[in-house]
Amino acid sequence: xxxxxxxxxxxxxxxxxxxxxxxxxxRDQAVAAVxxxxxxxxxxxxxxxxxxxxxQQSRRKATKLAYxxxxxxxxxxxxxxxxxRSGLLSxxxxxxxPEVLLWFAGTEAIARGIHPYIAFLIMSxxxxxxxxxxxxxxxxxxxxxxxxxxxxxxxxGDLTDSIEEALKEPARLQxxxxxxxxxxxxxxxxxxxxxxxxKILALVGPIGALILTQxxxxxxxxxxxxxxxxxxxxxxxxxxxxxxxxxxxxKEAGAAEEAFFEEPKLPDPELIHTTxxxxxxxxxxxLKATLSSMSNGEITLLLRCLDAIAHERLLNLISPGRQxxxxxxxxxxxxxxxxxxxxxxxxxxQKLLAAYAPKNLKPxxxxxxxxxxxxxxxxxxxxx
Amino acid sequence: xxxxGDAPLFFHTVVCAILYTMIYWNADLAAKIRCxxxxxxxxxxxxxxxxxxxxxxxxxxxxxxxxxxxxxKDSFLRYGLLLVSxxxxxxxxxxxxxxxxxxxxxxxxxxxxxxxxxxxxxxIANGEDEDTLLRKLLPYCGIxxxxxxxxxxxxxxxx
Numbered sequence: 001x002x003x004x005x006x007x008x009x010x011x012x013x014x015x016x017x018x019x020x021x022x023x024x025x026x027r028d029q030a031v032a033a034v035x036x037x038x039x040x041x042x043x044x045x046x047x048x049x050x051x052x053x054x055x056q057q058s059r060r061k062a063t064k065l066a067y068x069x070x071x072x073x074x075x076x077x078x079x080x081x082x083x084x085r086s087g088l089l090s091x092x093x094x095x096x097x098p099e100v101l102l103w104f105a106g107t108e109a110i111a112r113g114i115h116p117y118i119a120f121l122i123m124s125x126x127x128x129x130x131x132x133x134x135x136x137x138x139x140x141x142x143x144x145x146x147x148x149x150x151x152x153x154x155x156x157g158d159l160t161d162s163i164e165e166a167l168k169e170p171a172r173l174q175x176x177x178x179x180x181x182x183x184x185x186x187x188x189x190x191x192x193x194x195x196x197x198x199k200i201l202a203l204v205g206p207i208g209a210l211i212l213t214q215x216x217x218x219x220x221x222x223x224x225x226x227x228x229x230x231x232x233x234x235x236x237x238x239x240x241x242x243x244x245x246x247x248x249x250x251k252e253a254g255a256a257e258e259a260f261f262e263e264p265k266l267p268d269p270e271l272i273h274t275t276x277x278x279x280x281x282x283x284x285x286x287l288k289a290t291l292s293s294m295s296n297g298e299i300t301l302l303l304r305c306l307d308a309i310a311h312e313r314l315l316n317l318i319s320p321g322r323q324x325x326x327x328x329x330x331x332x333x334x335x336x337x338x339x340x341x342x343x344x345x346x347x348x349x350q351k352l353l354a355a356y357a358p359k360n361l362k363p364x365x366x367x368x369x370x371x372x373x374x375x376x377x378x379x380x381x382x383x384x
Numbered sequence: 385x386x387x388x389g390d391a392p393l394f395f396h397t398v399v400c401a402i403l404y405t406m407i408y409w410n411a412d413l414a415a416k417i418r419c420x421x422x423x424x425x426x427x428x429x430x431x432x433x434x435x436x437x438x439x440x441x442x443x444x445x446x447x448x449x450x451x452x453x454x455x456x457k458d459s460f461l462r463y464g465l466l467l468v469s470x471x472x473x474x475x476x477x478x479x480x481x482x483x484x485x486x487x488x489x490x491x492x493x494x495x496x497x498x499x500x501x502x503x504x505x506x507x508i509a510n511g512e513d514e515d516t517l518l519r520k521l522l523p524y525c526g527i528x529x530x531x532x533x534x535x536x537x538x539x540x541x542x543x
């Protein structure tokens with residue numbers, strides 16, 4: 001319980017002390033020093049020399065000590081001991097105890113590898129509720145203005161395949177992100193397309209979104225595909241465990257699906273032949289990326305427009321877990337009308353075309369699509 | 385919902401809360417948190433409010449850009465939920481909340497109410513259900529009040 005942690009703080013540090021209201025000027029100076037700390041940590045990263053220089057330039061003892069300990073890459077446990085031995089928290093120095101503790105907490109947080117923004121929130125909480133909320137708003141603005149963008153990078157896996165479905169339950173997804181924690185969530189999202197990542201980031205505020213974005217960038221640099229795949233599976237397991245309160249959206253989806261299959265007619269053999277050729281001719285990597293951007297339902301609808309040979313190629317490009325889910329949906333579906341099948345095939349052709357298009361295509365340049373494939377896509381999209 | 389459906393677990397929580405406080409007992413904290421029985425009787429309605437907030441967030445989620453909690457009068461709860469809206473939970477959120485309590489100027493029932501709020505924020509962030517939340521919050525009302533509330537809610541549930 002939280003009260004236990006609070007009691008521990010009292011036992012370890014004693015009462016925070018009644019030192020009277022700090023003057024506005026003093027508080028502003030202390031807040032400015034914490035702002036500077038955030039700037040320095042963000043800009044110097046692991047540059048020990050810069051941190052050492054910062055230590056020398058600092059006037060306050062606690063601030064000086066904080067930079068010095070970080071420059072020395074001190075272990076978190078040693079930071080605790082050093083602050084205790086420094087005398088800054090001894091009886092005679094207690095008039096500014098919360099301020100010393102905030103530097104201890106911030107230094108320890110950075111040494112533990114905690115994101116600088118979270119460290120900043122921990123530090124600003126020592127100023128009390130009012131200032132903490134003001135600083136939170138300031139940090140939100142700062143995070144919102146950062147403009148960090150992610151590149152496209154897709155690692156096929158269970159989460160990549162299921163994220164569209166998961167986004168239909170935002171409350172459950174928000175909860176899973178919190179339970180999984182930012183590092184695991186970021187590692188799992190690292191394999192998703194930018195389109196879906198942007199939708200996920202909209203589920204948290206600007207501070208959380210920036211932290212997740214930076215952690216995703218880090219995961220893409222430091223993790224191999226298998227590790228991202230494992231993180232995806234772990235995240236998905238957590239998401240599955242989280243019970244959903246409402247199944248309304250599922251019911252609505254089911255009703256829509258039922259309405260969709262109302263008037264079964266015979267399939268159009270030419271449409272099936274063209275769509276099958278499209279799947280067989282497409283590059284495996286591009287096809288994989290296209291399937292990642294499609295929901296299980298969309299893949300199921302596409303399968304109805306294909307010959308068996310294309311079924312095999314398509315299913316081999318998705319994860320075993322997703323294969324099972326897609327096959328489970330197929331068993332429940334009925335025949336569709338020719339118009340519906342054409343629409344499904346055209347949707348797939350559009351997504352395939354989008355997957356072939358590089359992001360940095362300049363005006364006048366043509367897409368690098370094989371001639372035969374180009375013809376098949378054009379033919380399919382021009383059909384009515 | 386099944387409040388107090390698992391009575392032994394509830395008693396276990398109550399006993400643990402008392403033991404923790406005894407293990408880390410501190411005179412300053414005990415003085416800061418002290419309040420009268422009458423004051424503590426004001427907590428159950430507030431706990432009901434926290435349960436409502438928890439239920440809303442669990443079903444509807446949080447809209448981070450909509451300033452969803454602007455109308456929340458309790459500034460501690462409002463700030464805590466803002467932290468939750470940023471995806472914060474677990475150890476780090478607990479650290480921030482406990483620091484806010486540590487430096488809080490409030491005393492007596494107002495401070496105890498902040499402790500209850502902090503516990504609720506953490507529980508909401510960690511995705512705990514209403515039964516668990518209730519088991520964590522009611523011990524703050526004191527054993528007698530918790531037992532009365534338990535009996536009352538049990539009979540309401542039976543009706």
